[in-house]
Amino acid sequence: DAGITQSPRHKVTETGTPVTLRCHQTENHRYMYWYRQDPGHGLRLIHYSYGVKDTDKGEVSDGYSVSRSKTEDFLLTLESATSSQTSVYFCAIGGQGNYGGELFFGEGSRLTVL
Amino acid sequence: AQKITQTQPGMFVQEKEAVTLDCTYDTSDQSYGLFWYKQPSSGEMIFLIYQGSYDEQNATEGRYSLNFQKARKSANLVISASQLGDSAMYFCAMRVIFRLTFGKGITLSVRP
Numbered sequence: 308d309a310g311i312t313q314s315p316r317h318k319v320t321e322t323g324t325p326v327t328l329r330c331h332q333t334e335n336h337r338y339m340y341w342y343r344q345d346p347g348h349g350l351r352l353i354h355y356s357y358g359v360k361d362t363d364k365g366e367v368s369d370g371y372s373v374s375r376s377k378t379e380d381f382l383l384t385l386e387s388a389t390s391s392q393t394s395v396y397f398c399a400i401g402g403q404g405n406y407g408g409e410l411f412f413g414e415g416s417r418l419t420v421l
Numbered sequence: 422a423q424k425i426t427q428t429q430p431g432m433f434v435q436e437k438e439a440v441t442l443d444c445t446y447d448t449s450d451q452s453y454g455l456f457w458y459k460q461p462s463s464g465e466m467i468f469l470i471y472q473g474s475y476d477e478q479n480a481t482e483g484r485y486s487l488n489f490q491k492a493r494k495s496a497n498l499v500i501s502a503s504q505l506g507d508s509a510m511y512f513c514a515m516r517v518i519f520r521l522t523f524g525k526g527i528t529l530s531v532r533p
Contacts, residue, residue, distance in 0.1 A: 338519060340521065342523075347525065348525060349427075349512060349523045349524055349525040349526045350466075350512065350514075350523040351523070352520060352521070352522065352523075355519060355520060357519050363519075365520065366522075395464070397466065399466075399521070402516060402519065402521070405452060405516075405517070405518050405519060406450075406452050406453045406454040406473070406474070406516045406517055406518070407454050407471070407473060407516070408454075408471075409456065409468040409471055410456075410468070410516075410521055411468070412458075412465065412466035414464070414465060415464055415465075
């Protein structure tokens with residue numbers, strides 16, 4: 308196991324409520340990522356981090372914010388959830404340098420926004 | 422911007438036969454990494470194989486090989502001797518300057 312856990316694993320919430328997903332790692336990896344997976348779209352990058360307090364946007368970052376105050380935790384926040392954010396969210400860790408190294412994925416967090 | 426294209430519809434292969442899953446990519450960067458991941462129906466993402474842009478030899482990992490054609494910007498996955506457990510969704514991905522971008526995936530079904 309790559310030492311990565313996501314919480315919660317399942318969540319149902321209502322439109323307009325804030326939601327925070329947590330990704331926790333025990334591997335001391337520098338790089339951490341948040342993806343969402345939707346049918347027909349594959350995995351799309353939301354945000355990623357290349358160090359503590361160093362984050363950047365991915366291709367579908369609107370409506371999401373992230374924080375990384377320590378190496379082991381990467382939080383994804385939906386400030387005001389919408390039905391279009393119903394999805395399965397994956398956290399990933401790993402990578403070496405600019406382009407190498409495999410990424411290890413968490414088990415996913417299924418979010419339903421009613 | 423980086424882009425990964427997987428356009429094959431659902432693929433079918435007979436057990437014990439080989440199958441090729443297509444992937445093309447687009448980037449203006451000279452340094453990049455190419456990956457293939459497998460996602461079975463249980464949902465986890467399983468790393469299969471990696472190819473660096475400067476690697477001269479095609480990567481191999483057991484029954485998996487990556488047919489890397491740099492000039493064509495293609496990185497096809499070849500699975501030899503297919504097994505029933507290979508039935509899954511397969512994703513091609515490219516990593517450039519920290520970011521890992523995925524294609525939309527290909528569904529592979531292995532027939533007994």
